[in-house]
Amino acid sequence: xxxxxxxxxxxxxxxxxxxxxxxxxxxxxxxxxxxxxxxxxxxxxxxxxxxxxxxxxxxxxxxxxxxxxxxxxxxxxxxxxxxxxxxxxxxxxxxxxxxxxxxxxxxxxxxxxxxxxxxxxxxxxxxxxxxxxxxxxxxxxxxxxxxxxxxxxxxxxxxxxxxxxxxxxxxxxxxxxxxxxxxxxxxxxxxxxxxxxxxxxxxxxxxxxxxxxxxxxxxxxxxxxxxxxxxxxxxxxxxxxxxxxxxxxxxxxxxxxxxxxxxxxxxxxxxxxxxxxxxxxxxxxxxxxxxxxxxxxxxxxxxxxxxxxxxxxxxxxxxxxxxxxxxxxxxxxxxxxxxxxxxxxxxxxxxxxxxxxxxxx
Amino acid sequence: xxxxxxxxxxxxxxxxxxxxxxxxxxxxxxxxxxxxxxxxxxxxxxxxxxxxxxxxxxxxxxxxxxxxxxxxxxxxxxxxxxxxxxxxxxxxxxxxxxxxxxxxxxxxxxxxxxxxxxxxxxxxxxxxxxxxxxxxxxxxxxxxxxxxxxxxxxxxxxxxxxxxxxxxxxxxxxxxxx
Numbered sequence: 001x002x003x004x005x006x007x008x009x010x011x012x013x014x015x016x017x018x019x020x021x022x023x024x025x026x027x028x029x030x031x032x033x034x035x036x037x038x039x040x041x042x043x044x045x046x047x048x049x050x051x052x053x054x055x056x057x058x059x060x061x062x063x064x065x066x067x068x069x070x071x072x073x074x075x076x077x078x079x080x081x082x083x084x085x086x087x088x089x090x091x092x093x094x095x096x097x098x099x100x101x102x103x104x105x106x107x108x109x110x111x112x113x114x115x116x117x118x119x120x121x122x123x124x125x126x127x128x129x130x131x132x133x134x135x136x137x138x139x140x141x142x143x144x145x146x147x148x149x150x151x152x153x154x155x156x157x158x159x160x161x162x163x164x165x166x167x168x169x170x171x172x173x174x175x176x177x178x179x180x181x182x183x184x185x186x187x188x189x190x191x192x193x194x195x196x197x198x199x200x201x202x203x204x205x206x207x208x209x210x211x212x213x214x215x216x217x218x219x220x221x222x223x224x225x226x227x228x229x230x231x232x233x234x235x236x237x238x239x240x241x242x243x244x245x246x247x248x249x250x251x252x253x254x255x256x257x258x259x260x261x262x263x264x265x266x267x268x269x270x271x272x273x274x275x276x277x278x279x280x281x282x283x284x285x286x287x288x289x290x291x292x293x294x295x296x297x298x299x300x301x302x303x304x305x306x307x308x309x310x311x312x313x314x315x316x317x318x319x320x321x322x323x324x325x326x327x328x329x330x331x332x333x334x335x336x337x338x339x340x341x342x343x344x345x346x347x348x349x350x351x352x353x354x355x356x357x358x359x360x361x
Numbered sequence: 362x363x364x365x366x367x368x369x370x371x372x373x374x375x376x377x378x379x380x381x382x383x384x385x386x387x388x389x390x391x392x393x394x395x396x397x398x399x400x401x402x403x404x405x406x407x408x409x410x411x412x413x414x415x416x417x418x419x420x421x422x423x424x425x426x427x428x429x430x431x432x433x434x435x436x437x438x439x440x441x442x443x444x445x446x447x448x449x450x451x452x453x454x455x456x457x458x459x460x461x462x463x464x465x466x467x468x469x470x471x472x473x474x475x476x477x478x479x480x481x482x483x484x485x486x487x488x489x490x491x492x493x494x495x496x497x498x499x500x501x502x503x504x505x506x507x508x509x510x511x512x513x514x515x516x517x518x519x520x521x522x523x524x525x526x527x528x529x530x531x532x533x534x535x536x537x538x539x
Contacts, residue, residue: 039498039499040497040498040499040500040501043499043500048510079391082391082392083389083391083397087392088392089392211472212472212473213421213422213471213472213473228448231445231447231448232393232395232445232448232449232450233393233394233395234391234393234395235393238393293399293441293452294389294397295397295443295450295452296391297423297445297450304423306423306424306443308424308426308441308443310428312431318428318431319426319428319429321424321426321427321428322424323423323424323477327476328473330476331472331473331475331476360499
């Protein structure tokens, strides 16, 4: 029987996630030969909205660019405004910002790991990972009052202080969380079902990862030690000890292992924040807004987030532009999916931890 | 004590040569000691040479920001290319005007410039030459480039859906067909 090449549409909904993106797969039998994607279904014009709001109001807006990386957006946005205004934030605020960021990172990585188990058909593991994630969700709800958008950052520092009692609570929750994440690491490292479905799948060789400029766990899963927290240190990261995790496998399994190992590093960072938390104020006033331009970037759970701002002396920015990690990682799918089978598309897609709504803004 | 801003001296010299004068260059640092170097290139065409130079220093394209230059007052567009070299950011600005209305694509040098350039073509109506795949990124092909920058009255945008206009239009189209 001859094998013919044909184009297969996939999406725009329910390809691994409940966000719309439309794939055009060129397939030969079951094998994928080429991938093209169409996006734009949920373009919200958020950058234009940001240019009609004040600098202060944009903290709230940018926190809604993405759900899992929400804190990274208000964090980086605040940093870019602080760079434009030449504003130094208090020491305590630096630690509080890092603490919130790492709590969000743990929750984000666990969510992506859970979805991978779900796509692989391992439903009990999916529910188990989501149950472990509830420990982190409880921390967010108890400390910040929200399970998703923490509303912690503001220009000049953070909005609310975290009391010593809450710091103790966080430490106790980490004691519950850590052994459970160790167990998850062992499951994903040794379980036959997960290894069969993910190891060697969705290969992104290091040279391709470098050429495409991918970021976050996608880059680190291809052996590239790229992490803004270490390369351009900000907030309290220069004072804290952590490792940049890399894996050499360049496959879906490597990216999962990067995320699970990074959870350990995040727990280490949160503990250091609780231990070393300096006393003092948590916020400073903004001061006069100059005519200026500034850039800031940070390491969100999915990778580097970049912000650029132009101020014109008023409290409304003349331009606010941001680039999310998924924006850099989509194109890598064309490399990862070549040679994969149609049934593996969802697993490969999930391995870049895609976010459609933040890509399209 | 003079502050030393992080950066690669040879790269800074090479990029400075593409600027018209010293006023087109500035060096800044944030409160964490991270360096930011800003270059305003003489013409948009210099971005191609700058990209090749940056490629030689193993730079990574972090972002391209397109914006309308408010100071010019004539709606001209500017582009700021942000490159990362070992954690230091190099920002290269080019301005488009009637003399230099187009900018060359740097996608051949930096593959991840592809989406950025396609986005600025459709949302800011910026003309990019030699892009290897200049199709639409977010907007449908039927829509004009730069459409989102135009002010559309609410009544037009809603297509008369909140009034009797919609039904009158449907009925008139139906009558015409008959």
